[in-house]
Structures are given as structure tokens and as C-alpha cells.
Amino acid sequence: MLRSKTLILFLIKALVIYGLLSAPLTIYDETYGTFYRKIAGFFFSNFRETGFVKFREWKAPVTTHINLGNYNQVRPDGTSKTAYVDINTRYLGYIPTVLLISLVIASPVPWKRKLIALPVGLILVMCLILFKQWIALLSLSEETPWLELTNFTGTRKTLLTFANRFISVTSSSVLYFVVAIWLFVTFRLDDFKPQTKGK
Numbered sequence: 001m002l003r004s005k006t007l008i009l010f011l012i013k014a015l016v017i018y019g020l021l022s023a024p025l026t027i028y029d030e031t032y033g034t035f036y037r038k039i040a041g042f043f044f045s046n047f048r049e050t051g052f053v054k055f056r057e058w059k060a061p062v063t064t065h066i067n068l069g070n071y072n073q074v075r076p077d078g079t080s081k082t083a084y085v086d087i088n089t090r091y092l093g094y095i096p097t098v099l100l101i102s103l104v105i106a107s108p109v110p111w112k113r114k115l116i117a118l119p120v121g122l123i124l125v126m127c128l129i130l131f132k133q134w135i136a137l138l139s140l141s142e143e144t145p146w147l148e149l150t151n152f153t154g155t156r157k158t159l160l161t162f163a164n165r166f167i168s169v170t171s172s173s174v175l176y177f178v179v180a181i182w183l184f185v186t187f188r189l190d191d192f193k194p195q196t197k198g199k
Helices: 002-021 026-044 089-106 111-143 154-168 172-186
Strands: 051-058 060-070 083-088
Touching (some): 002 089, 026 051, 026 060, 026 089, 026 111, 060 089, 060 111, 083 089, 083 111, 089 111, 089 172, 111 154, 154 172
Antiparallel strands (some): 051 060
């Protein structure tokens, strides 16, 4: 009975926290969008050997406009033709992030452990999101061969196609990874052992 109450209380807490954090408020979208563009710009400003990527807000706080170009194709006047794509940073990164926060805070573990699990989990989720972005950039590069940044064949092309289809394009697969990260950083094996009643 105690375990059932603990589970129900956890689910209620997680849903409430997630509901509050995932509300479609402009301040959330603006703050995370700005954060994401800075982080992604830091890691991907130089892409592969001669490529460059620019991230900027586009039409709405949730939308990030990405331009992918090749330094070797920059004209004398400083302009160049680039491939571009728009992404929704809310679905790409914000929702997975607040899901992890909600799960960790609601978890029935001591606060000391939560304070360790939260930053570690957030770093791992950010790495996951950036990995997803990297796959998307590789795929965009492959779809625009005139950029001359990638030319995958055989197994490498098959792996890229698989990763793009099941990791980059879909949002649900990332959420599964977030749940796995939550379990990894929050719980210990002893937490899953049956509790023995005291005398």
C-alpha cells in the first residue's frame, strides 16, 4: 500500500511540475531559445573541416533559423549560398529538459541525491540534444551535396539515414532516452529491492 501511495504521489508531483514548466509561455520560449542558440553556436559554429553554422531567432521565439555554409564558397563580398532549415527549440530541447527536471524533483529520493542528479542529468540531456542537432546538420549537408561538406557512402550513409530517422526527426525517441537518463542519475540498485518490514 505504501509503495502504491508513493507511486501515485510521484506521478501527481511530476505531472504538476511538468505542467507548470511546459506551459506555452513566451518567457520560457525566449529564455530557452536564446540559451540553445548560444550553446549550439558555440559547438557548431565550425562544422567539419570548412563548414560553418549560424543559429538565429526566426519569426517566433520557439523557431530557430539555421544556416549551413562552406567557407570555401564565400564570395569576395563576404556573402555565400547556404542551406537552411528551421527548427522548433521547444520540442527539440525545452520539453526533454523540463521532463527531466520534473521527474528528478518528483522522485521519492532524498534531496541531497536530487541536487546531484539534477545537474548531471541536465548535462547528459544537453549532450543528447546536441547530438540530435549534429545528426540533423550532417543530414542537411548530405541533402545538399553542392555544399561539399560531406559525401557519405555505404555503411556510413546507412547509419546516418537510420540515426536521422529514429533520433533526429522524431521527438518521442529522445524522450525515451530522457527517462533512461533520469533512472540512471537518480536511483540506485538498492532502491528497487523489496523493502523488509521491521520487527
